[in-house]
Amino acid sequence: MSYFWLSFSDPEINKNLGVCIIKASNFDEGIRKAWALNINPGGEVMGMEMTEAQTLAQGLEINRLYTKTEITALEN
Numbered sequence: 001m002s003y004f005w006l007s008f009s010d011p012e013i014n015k016n017l018g019v020c021i022i023k024a025s026n027f028d029e030g031i032r033k034a035w036a037l038n039i040n041p042g043g044e045v046m047g048m049e050m051t052e053a054q055t056l057a058q059g060l061e062i063n064r065l066y067t068k069t070e071i072t073a074l075e076n
Helices: 027-036 052-057 068-075
Strands: 002-010 015-024 044-050
Touching: 002 027, 002 052, 015 027, 015 068, 027 044, 044 052
Parallel strands: none
Antiparallel strands: 002 015, 002 044
16 A cells, blocks of 8 residues: 545646545545545546655645645645
8 A cells, every 4th residue: 555645626727626645555546535535625636656654754644635725834
């Protein structure tokens, strides 16, 4: 299992809809899991694989939707 950073956006209005971290076997499973957990806000999705160490080092919770404001705060 890997961790995936999934970023959701609506390109028509140029808006970030949120980000979630999902533990899954692959990217497609991560998207399906986000839908099942009701943390997929829709829109287009992009993602990248993360290591467990990266996830823990950043203090990120899995299976939770973060807003753009919350993600920006983590970067500071």
